[in-house]
Amino acid sequence: xxxxxxxAAQGDGRVLKTRIISAAFLAPPAVLAAWMGGYAFALLVAVxxxxxxxxWHRMVGAGVFGLAxxxxxxxxxxxxxxxxxxxxxxxxxxVAAAAASVMLTxxxxxxxxxxxxxxxxxxxVTMVWLREMPENGGALIGxxxxxxxxxxxxxxxxxxxxxxxxxxxxxxxxxxxxxxxxGMLCAGLVGAITANLLGQGNGIVLALVSAVTAVVxxxxxxxxxxxxxxWGVKDSSTIIPGHGGVLDRxxxxxxxxxxxxxxVLITGRTVLAWQ
Numbered sequence: 001x002x003x004x005x006x007x008a009a010q011g012d013g014r015v016l017k018t019r020i021i022s023a024a025f026l027a028p029p030a031v032l033a034a035w036m037g038g039y040a041f042a043l044l045v046a047v048x049x050x051x052x053x054x055x056w057h058r059m060v061g062a063g064v065f066g067l068a069x070x071x072x073x074x075x076x077x078x079x080x081x082x083x084x085x086x087x088x089x090x091x092x093x094x095v096a097a098a099a100a101s102v103m104l105t106x107x108x109x110x111x112x113x114x115x116x117x118x119x120x121x122x123x124x125v126t127m128v129w130l131r132e133m134p135e136n137g138g139a140l141i142g143x144x145x146x147x148x149x150x151x152x153x154x155x156x157x158x159x160x161x162x163x164x165x166x167x168x169x170x171x172x173x174x175x176x177x178x179x180x181x182x183g184m185l186c187a188g189l190v191g192a193i194t195a196n197l198l199g200q201g202n203g204i205v206l207a208l209v210s211a212v213t214a215v216v217x218x219x220x221x222x223x224x225x226x227x228x229x230x231w232g233v234k235d236s237s238t239i240i241p242g243h244g245g246v247l248d249r250x251x252x253x254x255x256x257x258x259x260x261x262x263x264v265l266i267t268g269r270t271v272l273a274w275q
Contacts, residue, residue: 018242026240026249034131034141041141042084042128046077049124051246055236056116057101059228060109068104068113072097076121083128090128094121120247123254126261135270136198143194143272144213144260148253150190151183151214158182167218172225180218187214194272202275209263209271213256220255224248 033044050073057069075097083090098117105113131141159179167175191210195203224247228236235244243249263271 016242020242022240022242030145031142034145035138037131037138037141039081039084041131042081045124045127046080048246048250049080049120050074050077051237051239052076052120052124052250053116055239055245055247056120057113059231059233059236060112060116066104068101069116071104072101072113072117072121075100076117076124079121080124080128083125084132087125087129087132090125091122094118094125097121120254123257127253127257130257130261130264133264133270136272139194139198140260140270140272143190143210144256145253146190146194147187147210147213148217148256150186151217151252153183154186154214155179155183155218158185168222171222171229175218175222175225180215183218184211184214187211187217198272201271201273205274206272209274213260216259217252217256220252223255224251 030044033041053069053073053076054065057072058065061069076094079090079093079097081090082093094117098114098121101117102110102114127141127144130144131137133140155175156179158181159174159176162176162178162182164176164178166173167177167180188207188211191206191208192203194210195201195206224236228234236247237245239245240249260271267274
């Protein structure tokens with residue numbers, strides 16, 4: 001038993017090291033593109049969404065990436081590029097890509113084929129739209145990225161250190177309530193620090209919004225875990241060492257960006273300025 005536990009711990013250590021190395025390579029380009037905005041950020045997101053469509057269609061299509069997936073990927077990538085100046089048209093194109101992928105799929109798989117373009121495409125369009133907002137768009141997307149990253153780190157750290165009851169074992173056998181609360185705490189700290197650095201908005205309000213966004217990100221993570229369990233796969237792909245696929249890495253960001261965009265549309269102002 002002791003030998004088995006030691007081997008498991010050693011394996012976890014190797015995985016964590018690989019994850020850290022991958023993150024060290026991927027984070028700087030993402031941060032740079034987000035800082036630059038415009039077509040630089042849109043191009044990064046477009047590549048990511050095309051890869052997500054590839055992963056999705058391979059998952060739900062028994063490893064096959066056919067014409068339906070290619071149309072979804074190309075359509076969503078084009079939608080993201082359009083979102084820089086025409087976000088509404090970008091949303092329409094993403095929905096059209098989903099409809100086209102449905103029509104190009106056999107009847108028994110149409111529901112899942114169409115869901116991929118919606119699941120990956122619409123949030124990707126909203127990310128570019130949020131970045132291009134004239135009122136602190138750069139700060140807004142920076143805050144969103146940091147909140148999601150802090151949620152992931154906090155959930156992992158608190159889950160490993162504290163353990164305890166599982167959050168939703170039927171869907172994910174490793175996520176714990178302690179991890180969720182840790183992710184919320186870390187995200188809340190990011191919100192409070194962001195408000196202080198920007199010198200605007202209300203630190204307590206943004207901390208609460210950040211904590212709620214952490215919950216939304218965890219829901220997105222659980223949804224992707226449910227999809228993978230439904231189709232019997234461990235990772236969406238193996239394109240990112242230690243992390244799996246692009247969907248595995250940004251599942252929380254997809255759901256969080258949709259909710260933040262909805263809040264901006266409903267209130268008519270960026271969440272960073274809430275009082």
